Amino acid sequence: MKHSATLSEACARAPWPLSEPTLTYFPNARFVLSDRDLDAGAHRTSGRSQGRRSRRRRVARLASGRSQGRRSRSQRVARLAVRREGVVVPDATGGFGHVPVLLDRCVALLTPALTRHHPDGSGAVLVDATIGAGGHAERFLTELPGLRLIGIDRDPTALDIARTRLARFADRLTLIQIRYDGLGDALARSGYAATESVDGMLFDLGVSSMQLDRSERGFSYAHDAPLDMRMDPTAALTAAEIVNTYDEAALTDILRRYGEERFARRIATHIIRRRARTPFTSTRELVEVVYQAVPAPARRSGGHPAKRTFQALRIAVNGELDALRDAMPAALDALAGDGRIVVLAYQSLEDRIVKRVFAEAATSSTPPDLPVELPGHGPQFTSLTRGAERAGDAEVRQNPRSAGVRLRALQRVQSGHEAARRGG
Numbered sequence: 076m077k078h079s080a081t082l083s084e085a086c087a088r089a090p091w092p093l094s095e096p097t098l099t100y101f102p103n104a105r106f107v108l109s110d111r112d113l114d115a116g117a118h119r120t121s122g123r124s125q126g127r128r129s130r131r132r133r134v135a136r137l138a139s140g141r142s143q144g145r146r147s148r149s150q151r152v153a154r155l156a157v158r159r160e161g162v163v164v165p166d167a168t169g170g171f172g173h174v175p176v177l178l179d180r181c182v183a184l185l186t187p188a189l190t191r192h193h194p195d196g197s198g199a200v201l202v203d204a205t206i207g208a209g210g211h212a213e214r215f216l217t218e219l220p221g222l223r224l225i226g227i228d229r230d231p232t233a234l235d236i237a238r239t240r241l242a243r244f245a246d247r248l249t250l251i252q253i254r255y256d257g258l259g260d261a262l263a264r265s266g267y268a269a270t271e272s273v274d275g276m277l278f279d280l281g282v283s284s285m286q287l288d289r290s291e292r293g294f295s296y297a298h299d300a301p302l303d304m305r306m307d308p309t310a311a312l313t314a315a316e317i318v319n320t321y322d323e324a325a326l327t328d329i330l331r332r333y334g335e336e337r338f339a340r341r342i343a344t345h346i347i348r349r350r351a352r353t354p355f356t357s358t359r360e361l362v363e364v365v366y367q368a369v370p371a372p373a374r375r376s377g378g379h380p381a382k383r384t385f386q387a388l389r390i391a392v393n394g395e396l397d398a399l400r401d402a403m404p405a406a407l408d409a410l411a412g413d414g415r416i417v418v419l420a421y422q423s424l425e426d427r428i429v430k431r432v433f434a435e436a437a438t439s440s441t442p443p444d445l446p447v448e449l450p451g452h453g454p455q456f457t458s459l460t461r462g463a464e465r466a467g468d469a470e471v472r473q474n475p476r477s478a479g480v481r482l483r484a485l486q487r488v489q490s491g492h493e494a495a496r497r498g499g
Contacts, residue, residue, distance in 0.1 A: 175210030188415040197221030201275040209237035256401035276416040299359040334387030403432040459484035
């Protein structure tokens with residue numbers, strides 16, 4: 076995770092006046108997880124230690140503390156650590172703004188498939204379907220000097236960062252701007268077949284810390300920015316179009332289905348009422364309306380009141396779940412014999428899709444009432460994890476974004492061609 080400015084600095088540089096309710100729920104975005112507001116926990120901890128001081132006095136105290144340490148940002152970065160809730164968090168981003176989650180575990184799971192031809196990865200192909208800032212890719216390319224890697228991302232900014240970071244591996248790297256449900260096209264453009272042609276596949280789903288930190292993209296409820304949320308800035312649909320043009324039923328459905336928001340109808344009603352006066356243009360305007368719509372008792376627990384609304388809109392704008400449903404079967408088809416796939420999901424909607432597809436792939440198609448396995452009907456994949464694996468306490472302390480991750484992995488044990496031949 077990137078170094079962070081302090082809360083007082085974030086408030087001081089805000090280009091618009093902050094009301095007390097808004098100020099209360101605008102966390103420091105450099106420290107938030109993709110879909111969880113950590114500031115609420117920090118606020119409760121602070122409240123226990125400082126007693127009954129008013130929120131205004133605490134914010135004023137933080138602001139006054141700014142004058143005591145005038146370190147420049149470069150000086151803070153040079154310290155290579157930031158302090159959060161009493162924990163020193165090293166800057167492991169390498170200056171690229173994103174700490175790879177469960178990196179060691181991903182390497183351990185995928186390396187056997189990537190080294191089965193040669194110990195240095197020669198002859199093997201790894202597809203990083205969400206290359207982002209290139210953190211996972213850098214580790215694989217460094218440790219396996221013969222490995223070929225295809226990096227996919229819909230975000231051109233992410234690809235530019237990855238290209239810079241991985242420049243020294245240019246002869247073994249192919250970068251393609253495409254959404255991961257276009258995997259077959261990406262493979263064809265790289266000279267590989269859509270079926271049984273690659274040895275490893277990696278998906279690191281969701282919005283990245285790097286994208287959250289770029290306030291102009293509109294992903295974060297912690298910064299005032301245009302209401303955009305497009306991972307591909309050339310795409311037509313924006314969050315502003317959704318909140319300004321969709322009817323109440325459609326808005327309610329999006330918030331309920333993609334955000335699992337229990338106050339979906341109330342929030343949709345408030346959005347319709349507000350946009351009748353003035354269309355939404357910024358994230359701040361949406362946060363304030365959501366704050367007004369969510370009942371006070373619910374605002375006091377469960378993190379930021381707008382987190383589910385922002386998640387739902389981001390998923391709708393980018394078609395994330397539909398893309399994932401299409402991408403998973405294509406990714407399994409692309410794996411060669413003994414090939415492996417690892418998927419990291421950060422919210423339950425994504426993980427349910429991955430869990431279902433993986434369970435079907437690892438299940439025999441022999442009718443359950445038959446006493447023996449029919450030839451060609453055995454499972455083509457086997458699970459490499461028992462359920463979903465989570466990050467350990469040490470990693471969560473080092474990289475708070477890893478707190479919500481769920482990792483699942485499969486290995487192909489029987490090729491589709493072999494299964495068809497036996498079944499015939």
